[in-house]
Amino acid sequence: MREVAPERLVFCSTHTHSGPDTMGIWGPAVGEAPYKTGRDHEYMEWMMEQIALGVSRARSRKQPALIGFAENAEDKSEWVINIREPGYHDQTMSVMRVDGVDGRPIACFTNFACHPETLWEHNTLISPDYVHHLHKVVEEKTGAVSVFANGALGGMVTMSLPDETPLAERRVFVKKLGKALGQFAVSAWEKAKPGVVEGIVHRHERFFAPFANKQLFFVAHLGLIEREIKRGKVETVLHAWRIGAAQFVTLPGEPLPAVGFRAKELMNGKTKFLLGLGDDELGYLMMKKHEDDPKYHYERTVSIGSAGVEAILQTLARLTKAG
Ligand SMILES: [Zn+2]
Numbered sequence: 001m002r003e004v005a006p007e008r009l010v011f012c013s014t015h016t017h018s019g020p021d022t023m024g025i026w027g028p029a030v031g032e033a034p035y036k037t038g039r040d041h042e043y044m045e046w047m048m049e050q051i052a053l054g055v056s057r058a059r060s061r062k063q064p065a066l067i068g069f070a071e072n073a074e075d076k077s078e079w080v081i082n083i084r085e086p087g088y089h090d091q092t093m094s095v096m097r098v099d100g101v102d103g104r105p106i107a108c109f110t111n112f113a114c115h116p117e118t119l120w121e122h123n124t125l126i127s128p129d130y131v132h133h134l135h136k137v138v139e140e141k142t143g144a145v146s147v148f149a150n151g152a153l154g155g156m157v158t159m160s161l162p163d164e165t166p167l168a169e170r171r172v173f174v175k176k177l178g179k180a181l182g183q184f185a186v187s188a189w190e191k192a193k194p195g196v197v198e199g200i201v202h203r204h205e206r207f208f209a210p211f212a213n214k215q216l217f218f219v220a221h222l223g224l225i226e227r228e229i230k231r232g233k234v235e236t237v238l239h240a241w242r243i244g245a246a247q248f249v250t251l252p253g254e255p256l257p258a259v260g261f262r263a264k265e266l267m268n269g270k271t272k273f274l275l276g277l278g279d280d281e282l283g284y285l286m287m288k289k290h291e292d293d294p295k296y297h298y299e300r301t302v303s304i305g306s307a308g309v310e311a312i313l314q315t316l317a318r319l320t321k322a323g
Pocket of ligand 1: 015115254
């Protein structure tokens with residue numbers, strides 16, 4: 001696909017835990033140590049073709065549009081919780097509403113933080129988890145195409161269910177969760193006032209971030225992670241863009257709520273969109289205080305380390321300051 005410059009495209013994964021392994025570290029393992037890639041190359045090629053097709057199709061259908069923004073800041077703790085630090089997570093859902101100039105709905109873009117892992121470990125079927133049900137509600141009620149990007153979902157923002165909940169109950173809950181979140185998105189959509197937006201500015205920066213994780217370094221050297229990690233550094237990318245008064249940024253992994261809140265403090269748009277797992281997945285993005293806290297032992301094993309996160313936040317500050 002050569003129609004669009006690659007740096008003008010931003011890919012985000014919803015991070016469903018019921019999807020194929022696109023990273024390579026979720027294949028067969030001895031204990032916690034993977035020894036064989038979980039990536040299926042045929043699937044990866046097919047997926048990339050589908051993405052290219054989607055971009056191409058969207059581009060061929062472009063049209064003048066009116067855009068509006070709104071947030072839903074209602075308490076969602078009946079559905080979504082932070083199991084590491086109860087009550088501390090970003091409950092704000094940000095929504096971008098796109099209408100045609102004739103007033104017909106085109107798209108609803110929703111940004112909210114929650115791990116799509118409701119179906120948990122005994123599910124063997126591929127599933128988009130709650131995101132599917134969110135899309136269904138949004139599309140039925142607005143008539144627009146629903147798009148979703150996850151937020152600061154790391155360590156550990158997830159559905160409000162005890163670990164031991166059986167799969168049958170989870171299948172019921174996943175619908176309820178998606179419907180509830182979809183309904184919050186619809187209520188924000190209804191508040192958004194689409195209008196002509198002045199100015200779309202996009203900035204991005206590729207840079208090297210410190211990488212301090214021996215286990216992941218080893219796994220990369222086994223060839224399970226198909227990317228270059230050398231001399232304690234890993235190359236990644238950040239995007240920041242404005243559409244009218246709204247501001248969007250990407251973070252290249254799974255920010256913990258504290259990192260998400262820091263990132264939002266560095267932003268100055270009226271409505272803020274924080275896209276986690278944006279254009280990259282460097283695992284959990286955590287601060288020094290988390291690294292030193294035994295409660296975050298698991299997250300630390302799948303993280304580039306807090307020095308990498310500081311480098312990311314410094315780059316983000318530069319990009320958002322530049323306007
Ligand atoms: Zn995760």
